[in-house]
Amino acid sequence: MIAELCELTVHIDTGRWSETVLDAVSLAVPAGRITALLGESGCGKSMLAAALTGGLPESAQVTGEVLVDGVPVRDRRHWRRLRGRTVGLVPQAGVTAFSAGHTVGAQLRERENRYRRWTLDRACAAARYPADAFDLHPHQHSGGQIQRAALAAALLPAPEVLIADEPTASLDADLAHEVWATLRQYADAGAAVLAITQDVSLLTTTGVADRMAVLREGRITAAGSASELRSLADPYVRGFFLDSV
Ligand SMILES: Nc1ncnc2c1ncn2[C@@H]1O[C@H](COP(=O)(O)OP(=O)(O)OP(=O)(O)O)[C@@H](O)[C@H]1O
DSSP, rough: OOOEEEEEEEOOOOOOOEEEEEEEEEEETTOOOOOEEEETSSHHHHHHHHHTTTTOOOTTEEEEEEEEEEEEOSSSEEEHHHBBTTTEEEEEEGGSSSOTSSOOHHHHHHHHHHOSSSHHHHHHHEEEEEGGTSSSOGSSOHHHHHHHHHHHHHHHOOSSSSEESSSTTTTTTHHHHHHHHHHHHHTTTOEEEEEOOHHHHHHHOOOOOSSSEETTTTTEEEOHHHHHTTTOHHHHHHHHTTTOO
């Protein structure tokens, strides 16, 4: 399975402002690999994640293609069929993966029963989500807890393509390493993984990502291995590697 953006341009006109948020973006997220997406705040990373999971805002004007397994995905019905078992998203704000009125444990159990792929125990262990938080509602979780709950929710259907938007942003260093190890194992088992992250120093010390792509103002400006990117003269790209060894 491979997910791809081909010359994808996304323009948003809200009536109050108008902006090209992704500009002729081409990116492949291949099976068995972790592709890491880097970029400064507001450059379009979450919009790219939304494009790859069929979650662009209604107001978006889109040209170019999103391909999943080589097939263009052009309408919401098609995305509804793909979401879950084929394409999964760990949203940047984990709380948005859940509805407010039910406990997280109940919602995870409902997903386990609906998809019948991974067990709840397996998904929660992989996501490092503690079972003693099951009885809490989403807003009663800490930022790190709900982020891990959202990863567990995304893993339950065992999607072939997993898009994780800053999945370790609220975690301490030890938990972040463990979650990256989970993503690595998940990719090694055959999934295509795209992980949006700011944590370049963790990526370079662990070597956990196979490839990195750099987004700037809605454009992919560089892509390659960590060592390839570090050797580039572009100050924007170099800026991500300043703290890494
Ligand atoms: N629902 C929306 N409607 C209109 N514009 C949006 C919407 N969501 C995001 N944008 C705009 O799209 C641009 C890219 O936003 P995006 O959330 O993709 O950035 P990002 O790189 O993920 O940033 P961060 O690292 O801060 O999360 C921003 O200018 C933002 O204002």
